[in-house]
Amino acid sequence: MTHMNDLKFKERFALKIQYMAGWVTLPFWSTLLIALMRFVGRYRIQHLREIRRYYKNLKRTVEGPILLCSNHLTKIDSLILNWSLASTWSYMKSFKIFSWNLPERANFYQNYILRTLCYVGSCVPIDRGGSREAVKKSLDKVTYLLRKGHTVTVFPEGGRSRTGRIQEDKFTYGVGRLVNKVSNCHVLCVYLRGHNQKNYSDIPHKGARFYMNMELFKPESAYSGLRATRDVANQIAGRLVRMEQAYFAAAGQ
Amino acid sequence: MTREEVFEKVVEILNQYSKKEISKENISMETSILEDLEINSARLVDIVLDFEDAFDIEVDDDDADTVATVGDGVNLILKKIQ
Numbered sequence: 342m343t344h345m346n347d348l349k350f351k352e353r354f355a356l357k358i359q360y361m362a363g364w365v366t367l368p369f370w371s372t373l374l375i376a377l378m379r380f381v382g383r384y385r386i387q388h389l390r391e392i393r394r395y396y397k398n399l400k401r402t403v404e405g406p407i408l409l410c411s412n413h414l415t416k417i418d419s420l421i422l423n424w425s426l427a428s429t430w431s432y433m434k435s436f437k438i439f440s441w442n443l444p445e446r447a448n449f450y451q452n453y454i455l456r457t458l459c460y461v462g463s464c465v466p467i468d469r470g471g472s473r474e475a476v477k478k479s480l481d482k483v484t485y486l487l488r489k490g491h492t493v494t495v496f497p498e499g500g501r502s503r504t505g506r507i508q509e510d511k512f513t514y515g516v517g518r519l520v521n522k523v524s525n526c527h528v529l530c531v532y533l534r535g536h537n538q539k540n541y542s543d544i545p546h547k548g549a550r551f552y553m554n555m556e557l558f559k560p561e562s563a564y565s566g567l568r569a570t571r572d573v574a575n576q577i578a579g580r581l582v583r584m585e586q587a588y589f590a591a592a593g594q
Numbered sequence: 595m596t597r598e599e600v601f602e603k604v605v606e607i608l609n610q611y612s613k614k615e616i617s618k619e620n621i622s623m624e625t626s627i628l629e630d631l632e633i634n635s636a637r638l639v640d641i642v643l644d645f646e647d648a649f650d651i652e653v654d655d656d657d658a659d660t661v662a663t664v665g666d667g668v669n670l671i672l673k674k675i676q
Contacts, residue, residue: 470628470635473659499636514639518655566654567646571639 348485356482360491363461364436370461371429374420383548384535386425392553396426399557400438405525406487407557409440410516410577412507412532412585413496414541416448420462421533421545422494425553441486442494443467443479469499480515487523495519497577501541507585509578514567517574520560528577530556532584554584595675600649600668607644608664611637623665641667649675 378384419442432439446466467479497516520526535549562569612631642658651674
């Protein structure tokens with residue numbers, strides 16, 4: 342079992358510095374990114390106020406860490422999520438509610454600007470398909486962050502859905518392991534989709550109006566070990582699939 | 595149980611998950627489960643759970659992480675049943 346002190350002091354300190362750097366520079370990069378999304382992408386979030394109210398209330402009332410598990414269709418889903426969940430001002434007041442995420446290193450760490458944005462934007466890069474040690478190190482970091490009360494976003498499909506629908510067969514059980522490692526961990530399942538998003542893409546299509554639905558639950562499993570890991574991952578997958586079905590049923594498809 | 599018997603059973607289990615038709619003749623202890631057999635990494639836990647059922651053993655998360663090749667699986671099972 343991984344414990345908090347599995348991370349060396351140097352690594353914990355580096356995360357603290359990253360957190361502080363993100364918080365101090367937040368007004369600059371957050372304003373820039375939101376402006377790009379609103380005025381260049383012309384993106385809109387449906388029921389933004391209700392979403393933010395729900396999330397604010399959740400962070401006030403839920404005891405224990407929250408792991409966000411979302412479907413994944415574009416490379417900027419985590420940006421859209423953080424934009425939706427709270428205002429820049431709310432994040433300034435409590436940066437802990439800004440969600441950390443685990444982008445694929447190969448996608449976001451190739452140029453200096455993206456690298457810097459990922460650093461201040463609370464990213465812990467992960468090498469999917471990389472060495473087990475490297476993957477484990479990234480997961481240890483987010484486990485540590487969750488235990489410290491931070492919010493973390495993961496995309497349990499492990500990548501953008503190639504079919505445009507949640508791919509249960511691609512669901513990684515790592516999410517189950519993460520939940521089981523962190524005591525009292527709650528899962529916020531999020532279904533996010535632009536109205537004109539038929540399939541996966543790098544960025545959402547211009548003018549996208551985002552539908553977002555959230556369901557909070559605390560996974561419980563009667564099993565232990567690997568079976569519990571699989572059970573919890575399946576519970577999360579099942580919820581997201583039902584949320585997707587509800588979305589398409591409401592859309593009449 | 596001999597190494598050969600464990601190997602055969604492991605091949606049988608892997609066959610259920612691989613996109614390729616595999617047999618004990620066309621794979622070795624060095625065969626990578628993910629790359630050579632084209633098995634989705636998300637299915638590794640299912641495979642290890644099948645090992646547990648087939649050999650009546652218990653594998654924890656850290657041990658499961660060590661399984662990358664057919665040989666890793668066979669060696670882990672042998673270690674657990676001894």
